[in-house]
Amino acid sequence: MRNRFLLVAALMLGLTGLVAGCGGAGGDGVNAEASGVLTGRVPIVSGSVVVIRGTDGAELEVAIDADGNYAASLRPGAYSVLLKTSDGKLTLVSRSVNIEDNMTVSLVDIRLVPLPQVVSVSVPLVDHDTATVEWISDIDADGRIDYGTDTRYGYSTYTDxxxxTKHRMQLHDLRPDTTYHFRIVASRYGLETAETFSQDYAFTTEPLP
Structure with missing residues (x-):
């Protein structure tokens, strides 16, 4: 009985240490004023971390132990949980996890959903007021384009x-002789809380004839 008590105590101390470690890494505000705990287990992939993303887009990277376990202290709210490999690829662990005050949530029997990565982008056609953008994703995905005259974008196309894997969209009502920035936003099954973003790209429209 004493040995069992010591084992439980050791496990609790280990979990407490891991949660405290995650809390210390939360400079991005995901776990500011944390009052809940999220734990779980993911498949072990060398160099991987768990990424916990809030609805405001803030992210917290959480270390995974040798058995695939992780834990993080979080403030109340809704979160998506992702598995990020060393090459940057993301897999969805859970689309929406709700954390409340003084609550511990454990993710079990998870179903991993691969998330798409944009592997190539081109702008084959540019006119004075339109542009055609093409891109390829590494797996089947839906997608849209965020665009604007700077990297804050400000406009978005509809989501196809x-x-x-092969995508093509046209941007309309552009200004002549103007440089536009854009990025590709890819997802699967309309998982808005688990989108992936390409790097920033740019093109310049033609002047008026």
């Missing part, structure tokens, strides 16, 4: 919900 057809799951495919």
């Amino acid at each position: 919900t057809e799951l495919k």
Whole structure:
């Protein structure tokens, strides 16, 4: 009985240490004023971390132990949980986890959902007021384009919900002789809380004829 008590105590101390460690890494505010705990287990992939993303886009990277376990202290709210490999690829662990005050949530029997990565982007056609953008994703995905005259973008196309790897969209009502920035936003099954973003790209429209 004493040995069992010591084992439980050791496990609790280990979990407390891991949670405290995660809390210390939360400079981005994901776990500011934390009052809940999220724990779980993921498949062990060398160099991987768990990424916990809040609805405001803030992220917290959480270390995984040798058995695939992780834990993080979080403030109340809704979060998506992702598995990030060393090469930057993301897999969805859970789309929406709700954390409340003094609550511990454990993710078990998870179903991993691969998330798409944009592997190539081109702008084959540019006119004075339109541009055609093409891109390829590594797996079937839906997608949209965020665009604007600077990297704050400000405009978005509709989301093409057809799951495919080769994508093509046209931007309309652009200003002549103007440089536009854009990025590709890819997801699967409309998982808005688990989108992936390409790097920033740019093109310049033609002047008026």
